[in-house]
Amino acid sequence: MTASTSAGDRSQRVVVIGGGVAGLATAALLARDGHRVTLLEKNDEVGGRAGTWEKDGFTFDTGPSWYLMPECFDHFFALLGTRVEDHVRLETLTPAYRVFGEEYEAPLDVVTGRDEVAALFESVEPGGGAAITRYLDSARETYEKAVGSFLYTTFSHIPLRTLVRLAPRLGTLARLLLEPLSSRASRTVRDTRLRQILGYPAVFLAAQPRTAPSMYHLMSSMDMEDGVRYPVGGFGALVAAIAGLACGAGVEIRTGVDVTQIRTAARRGRRALATGVTARTADGHEERIDADLVVSTADLHHTETQLVPRELATYPEPFWRTRTSGPGAVLVLLGVEGxxxxxxxxxxxFTADWDANFDAVFGDAPVVPDPASSYVCMPSATDPSVAPEGMENLFVLVPVSPDAPDGPGGAPGESLGHGGVDGEGDPRIEAAADAAIAQIAAWARIPDLAGRVRVRRTIGPADFATDYRAWRGNALGPAHTLRQSAFLRGSNASRRVEGLLYAGATTVPGVGLPMCLISAENVVKRVRGDRTDGPMPEDALRRRR
Known part of the structure; x- marks a missing residue:
């Protein structure tokens, strides 16, 4: 039996590498489907990039903060026989977000709802209401096509019905793939502010508006029509819910266990076979864990260049020299008085000169753009539990260049460095944090912001490399350029090692929490030999047990 055929009624021994959202989700679904699953996480806590940090009464999310594609979460929880609302309480945000600009006279509040968004765009630019309505029509149609044909699939086979369904739309699909998102935004509206609102979703995709295909304008339907939600208690509450479901399904979760090798066995005339992993425990003990199936949700670059024998790598080091990394990030966690x-x-x-900002972020040398476009999350505006009374919790994300690629002989490439607590991070990281605080103070007109900071921690690209083994210390994963989207992004199965599958933000279908959940489902589909191109029936795993 192989990972690409149905598992039938026989339970497989499965090792899942990595305890981020993708790893927890994959383990939970496989266990729900009757397999014996052990999850190994090198850090002391699960969650991966969706982590938390607590100090002096503040609880900070250290990663994802946007809850989009709610139907994806609903579907995942339904596969496990439960509902999202049974585990976390969701709040819909009003406004969805606020936009400040370097040259804006006043910030813009972006609302949710087709009519409300049309009114906003019309108030900024005559004719903008009709233009955004047409844009959202296209975005919704593209989103539905993506969910139905391109996300919930292993790309191991393209069903005939998919080809028939897409045939009349091939011309439109070609344009969506070949036209940049920035061009789509520019021919929709003229106002710089509105163009930036339509172009910024590229950053969620670890890309920039000039290189992300306009297919990704589908994301505007998510925040403008579906709305933006927040799990009360922070995203750590969501991670805890998924981890609890995994344990309830029978998953053995082991933290502080670092996988150092994926073990394989050679077979005459056939692909090598994954036989398990070798791991090192926190006390330095080496352990061999046998498995019929190995699923790595660790960074794909790390998996393929460090864990798999070099001669069996599907994506060896030369492959990565032709790939485009997503940006790095300087994260600044601030507890603010008042x-x-x-x-x-x-x-x-948003900076006025976006092109210059993105040129700096995606340049060859690690730099912090000056000025920098940035993102600020203040969950205490919605959830008083994340900060002491009368104080605010700020999560600041400054997109920066990823680390430079490693040099000859594996010498580490240049990095902006590590962050730290109370200003103890590397100088370039702390300088970026100081600049971000000053920018927020100036643009949002909070002149005393720096003096009100009571808790401060920074996280830099080197921390992403150390903590998550992230390729080039990037914050999200490979960029969603044309060459790195859909089936061009890669496969969730090794071509050279039978019984080795992948999930997570660094493989298909892409970056973001919803994509991590979908990647977990696609692993189950691969194991079952399911070649359909849509979500599994919500009772599929219950029928098999």
Missing amino acids: RLPELTHHNLF
Whole structure:
């Protein structure tokens, strides 16, 4: 039996590498489907990039902060026989987010709802209401096509019905793939502010508006029509819910266990076979864990260049030299005394010269753009539990260049460095944090912001490399350029090692929490030999047990 055929009624021994959202989700679904699953996480806590940090009464999310594609979460929880609302309480944000600009006279509040968004665009630019309505029509149609044909699939086979369904739309599909998102935004509206609102979703895709295909304008339907939600208690509450479901399904979760090798066995005339992993425990003990199936949700670059034998790598080091990394990030966690009514839950700060900003972020040398477009989340605007009374919790994300690629002989490439607590991070990281605080103070008109900071921690690209083994210390994963989208992004199965599958933001279908959940489902589909191109029936795993 192989990972690409149905598992039938026989339970497989499965090792899942990595305890981020993708790893927890994959483990939970496989266990729900009757397999014996052990999850190994090198850090002391699960969650991966969706982590938390607590100090002096503040609880900070250290990663994802946007809850989009709610139907994806609903579907995932339904596969496990439960509902999202049975585990976390969701709040819909009003406004969805606030936009500050370097040359804006006043910030813009972006609302949810087709009519409300049309009114906003019309108030900024005559004719903008009709233009955004047409844009959202196209975005919704493209989103539905993506969900029905391109996301919930292993790309191991393209069903005939998919080809028939897409045939009349091939011309439109070609344009969506070949036209950049920036061009689509520019021919929709003229106002710089509105163009930036339509172009910023590229950053969610670890890309830039000039290189992300306009197919990704589908994301505007998510925040403008579906709305932006927040799990009360922070995204750590969501991670805890998924981890609890995994344990309830029978998953053995082991933290502080670092996988150092994916073990394989050679077979005459056939592909090598994954036989398990070798791991090192926190006390330095080496352990061999046998498995019929290995699923790595660790960074794909790390998996393929460090864990798999070099001669069996599907994506060896030369492959990565032709790939485009997503940006790095400087994260700044701030506990601020007093309230900040100038900000809302989600806040975007846009520079006037976007092209220069993105050229710096995606350049060859690690730099912090000056000035920098940035994102500020203030969850305490919605959730008083994340900060002491009368104080605010700020999560600041400054997109920066990823680390430079490693040099000859594996010498580490240049990096902006590590962050730290109370200003103890590397100088370039702390300088970026100081600049971000000053920018927020100036643009949001909070002149005393720096003096009100009571808790401060920074996280830099080197921390992403150390903590998550992230390729080039990037914050999200490979960029969603044309060459790195859909089936061009890669496969969730090794071509050279039978019984080795992949999930997570660094493989298909892409970056973001919803994509991580979908990647977990696609692993189950691969194991079952399911070649359909849509979500599994919500009772599929219950029928098999």
